[in-house]
Amino acid sequence: MKEETKSNKPQWGMVIDLDRCTGCEACVVACRVENNIPAVGPEEAAKGRSINWIRVERYVEGEYPDVKVKFMPVLCQHCEEAPCEPVCPVYATYRTDEGLNAQVYNRCVGTRYCANNCPYTVRFFNFFDPKWDAPLEKALNPEVSIRPRGVMEKCTFCIQRIRKGEEKAKDEEREVRDGDVVPACVQTCETKAMYFGNLADPTSEVSKLSKSNRAMRLLEDLGTKPRVIYLNKGD
Amino acid sequence: MKDLQPNSNSETITADLLRPLSKPGLGWYTTVTISGLLVLLAAVALGYQFTKGLGVWGINRPVFWALDITNFVFWIGISHAGTLISAILRVTGAEWRRPVTRCAEAITVFALMIGALFPIIHLGRPQFFYWLVPYPNERGLWPNFRSPLAWDFFAINTYLLGSIIYLYLPLIPDLALLRDKSSGLFRRVYGALCLGWRGTQLQWDRLERAVRAMAVIIIPVAVSVHTIVSWDFAMTIRPMWHSTMFGPYFVAGAIFSGIAALILAMAVIRRVFHLENYLRPVHFNNLGLLLLTMSLIWFYFTFAEYLTSWYGNEPEEMAVFRSKVSGVYAPLFWGTVVCCFAIPAPLLAIKRFRTIKGTMVASVLVVIGMWFERFLIIVPTLTQPKFTFNWGSYTPTWVELSLTAGTFGYFVLLYSIFSRLFPIIAIWEYKEGLPLGEHGEQTVVGVPDAELESV
Amino acid sequence: MDTEVRVLNNRHEAVAALQQLERDGVPKSAITVMSSEPLHLECEGPKTRIPLFGIIGGLLGAAFAILLTVWTSKRVGLVTGGMPIVSPWAFGIIVFELAALGAILMTLGRMVVEARLARRGRGSDYGKMVAEGKIVIEIDPGATKG
Numbered sequence: 001m002k003e004e005t006k007s008n009k010p011q012w013g014m015v016i017d018l019d020r021c022t023g024c025e026a027c028v029v030a031c032r033v034e035n036n037i038p039a040v041g042p043e044e045a046a047k048g049r050s051i052n053w054i055r056v057e058r059y060v061e062g063e064y065p066d067v068k069v070k071f072m073p074v075l076c077q078h079c080e081e082a083p084c085e086p087v088c089p090v091y092a093t094y095r096t097d098e099g100l101n102a103q104v105y106n107r108c109v110g111t112r113y114c115a116n117n118c119p120y121t122v123r124f125f126n127f128f129d130p131k132w133d134a135p136l137e138k139a140l141n142p143e144v145s146i147r148p149r150g151v152m153e154k155c156t157f158c159i160q161r162i163r164k165g166e167e168k169a170k171d172e173e174r175e176v177r178d179g180d181v182v183p184a185c186v187q188t189c190e191t192k193a194m195y196f197g198n199l200a201d202p203t204s205e206v207s208k209l210s211k212s213n214r215a216m217r218l219l220e221d222l223g224t225k226p227r228v229i230y231l232n233k234g235d
Numbered sequence: 236m237k238d239l240q241p242n243s244n245s246e247t248i249t250a251d252l253l254r255p256l257s258k259p260g261l262g263w264y265t266t267v268t269i270s271g272l273l274v275l276l277a278a279v280a281l282g283y284q285f286t287k288g289l290g291v292w293g294i295n296r297p298v299f300w301a302l303d304i305t306n307f308v309f310w311i312g313i314s315h316a317g318t319l320i321s322a323i324l325r326v327t328g329a330e331w332r333r334p335v336t337r338c339a340e341a342i343t344v345f346a347l348m349i350g351a352l353f354p355i356i357h358l359g360r361p362q363f364f365y366w367l368v369p370y371p372n373e374r375g376l377w378p379n380f381r382s383p384l385a386w387d388f389f390a391i392n393t394y395l396l397g398s399i400i401y402l403y404l405p406l407i408p409d410l411a412l413l414r415d416k417s418s419g420l421f422r423r424v425y426g427a428l429c430l431g432w433r434g435t436q437l438q439w440d441r442l443e444r445a446v447r448a449m450a451v452i453i454i455p456v457a458v459s460v461h462t463i464v465s466w467d468f469a470m471t472i473r474p475m476w477h478s479t480m481f482g483p484y485f486v487a488g489a490i491f492s493g494i495a496a497l498i499l500a501m502a503v504i505r506r507v508f509h510l511e512n513y514l515r516p517v518h519f520n521n522l523g524l525l526l527l528t529m530s531l532i533w534f535y536f537t538f539a540e541y542l543t544s545w546y547g548n549e550p551e552e553m554a555v556f557r558s559k560v561s562g563v564y565a566p567l568f569w570g571t572v573v574c575c576f577a578i579p580a581p582l583l584a585i586k587r588f589r590t591i592k593g594t595m596v597a598s599v600l601v602v603i604g605m606w607f608e609r610f611l612i613i614v615p616t617l618t619q620p621k622f623t624f625n626w627g628s629y630t631p632t633w634v635e636l637s638l639t640a641g642t643f644g645y646f647v648l649l650y651s652i653f654s655r656l657f658p659i660i661a662i663w664e665y666k667e668g669l670p671l672g673e674h675g676e677q678t679v680v681g682v683p684d685a686e687l688e689s690v
Numbered sequence: 691m692d693t694e695v696r697v698l699n700n701r702h703e704a705v706a707a708l709q710q711l712e713r714d715g716v717p718k719s720a721i722t723v724m725s726s727e728p729l730h731l732e733c734e735g736p737k738t739r740i741p742l743f744g745i746i747g748g749l750l751g752a753a754f755a756i757l758l759t760v761w762t763s764k765r766v767g768l769v770t771g772g773m774p775i776v777s778p779w780a781f782g783i784i785v786f787e788l789a790a791l792g793a794i795l796m797t798l799g800r801m802v803v804e805a806r807l808a809r810r811g812r813g814s815d816y817g818k819m820v821a822e823g824k825i826v827i828e829i830d831p832g833a834t835k836g
Contacts, residue, residue, distance in 0.1 A: 110359015150359025
């Protein structure tokens, strides 16, 4: 027995081509600026308190001198059957009809249970009040709310940009199409390794790429059905 | 076994058991002072945490839970001493239970109160803990009943309320006795609490029926509470948490640590209040045998759990397994095995050592071992998420350590105050057992019949 | 006529006194025996309904839990983790807990009613004597006549 969210709305998804990723971390910076993510400072970061909705994981393969470094940007996978959702006692995280894994800051009481049940470790907790060193506080994005101390947060697929794109399409009385919504990380990616779009639209770029024989999902055997698809050479 | 001669004079018993209420003695004041200081320390730590944020704890990403949940599981486990053991002894009609039941039931209530504090104070926004309560609200939201934390909320509250009632019911006749023996404000308070108890035979009959009914209801509730606590972990998809046997494993561990706490509490009460004639070696012997049984069961469960992980040889399970058995947590792990099994089991198995001192030593080790066992269930799994890139570590801060110390202080403080206000041994229940058997040492089944024969 | 009170020292005397009262033709309903510990004498009064009320409480608790979980979940209607909105496996736990809670509360409530506790003006006049371990037998003349 499964409950599925059926809707005619766009189903947002992302494709990341690992073969194009250089590990430059521009996406990490862009995300930080776009989403008002506080910088906790080096000491707190060393304790594991840093917040980065997207991170670039580095894996070194092989023995020296024949080594290969692999980069993998990891963000919230917006799983269709997310393990983080049902464990929340206050519905602070749930599945929207656009296929997003929503995090409602106002509802969150901070049990951190969702973070413990996330196999991708992409959920972040505000251990302290958020703060920015001057003059960074003047550069905050007015379209993104600041999360108070004690709540969980994570990648939203730049929900503010999704809303804007959808409004624009609505104003122009058409369906959303590629290019209407571009999250900050995708926009910044120098090597064009990231794609974002509507998976429900078979003509969209992400739809086509997701059917590629290079496509894979992280920890696929868990059955979480992520909405982030990775492309990797079929070796 | 050399045993002290129990008192059978009704007036002496009443006087002995009520003495702690009027003359608690120096030991009582010392205990209250020390435990009060620990509570004060924890209060300071808690205030600091509330003003600064949870960052003052050692928790981090990926170790989002640590000592908070360790203490939660540990104290909920200790709470299984009382109600469950007392209920099982009552239902099975074990006569030796009589001086033990109230000590045990009081442990349950206070340990539960402390355990239930942690899910509240560990929240990022503790001021909104009541959002877990199902009530119509302006946000139009109800709790998510699919969450194990919502199950926890219902289980713990049912158990707490049930345990308070189960402690209260057999207390009513003693409250009436206190009412009749006190004056002034105390008389009014005890009088209100005893609900106008007169001691008519109808009241006795109904009270004993109700206590029996409660004992039957409370046993499955107690089992469910620690099962649901274990499901907080077992419902996740984390290695060495996602285990079908976590329910019974936790319940067994809970009863195990609960009996140990009960033995310690009884040993202290015996000494502080000079109740050597009431809490006698036979009680420690019997509880020691129960503790031995639970030690064996604990070892069996632990072996089964670790064997399954080791044999399955899945990389993620093995990472956690290795960190516990041979990695950074190995000293704690093997220390736990020594504290919970290697020393207590032989100690309690040999009759010569199953004395008050012997059971006390075993109990201290078991309480320490079980605390670390809870820690080892929680932290090693959390430090090692699926992607090795995110592996972390955990070191507690003074805030968490103070809170932990404070829980022990708070428990002792609450227990001391309780024993000062109410008889810690049920007076009527103790007396009821007197004309029968050899003062509670023999099991007497069918009380009215046995009594008829002697008339 | 005043209420007659007899004070006895132990169970043995009490049993003898009660047998004497029975021979004198005093109806059992007129006699109240008070003691500081249960005497396990034959007890007058209607049949107990505590177990029945416990079961009713359990059923009420379970019914309430089913209504609460199903109704509120449907009302909120949010999908989490692909689980059904109405998840019997999970809700069964709430049903169990509230059934137990209902049984506990009804048992307590029924016990208080049957034992005639928590009533106004029922303070014990013989408290001191009972507290000293005496057994008090109260014979109500009103009931004797009736």
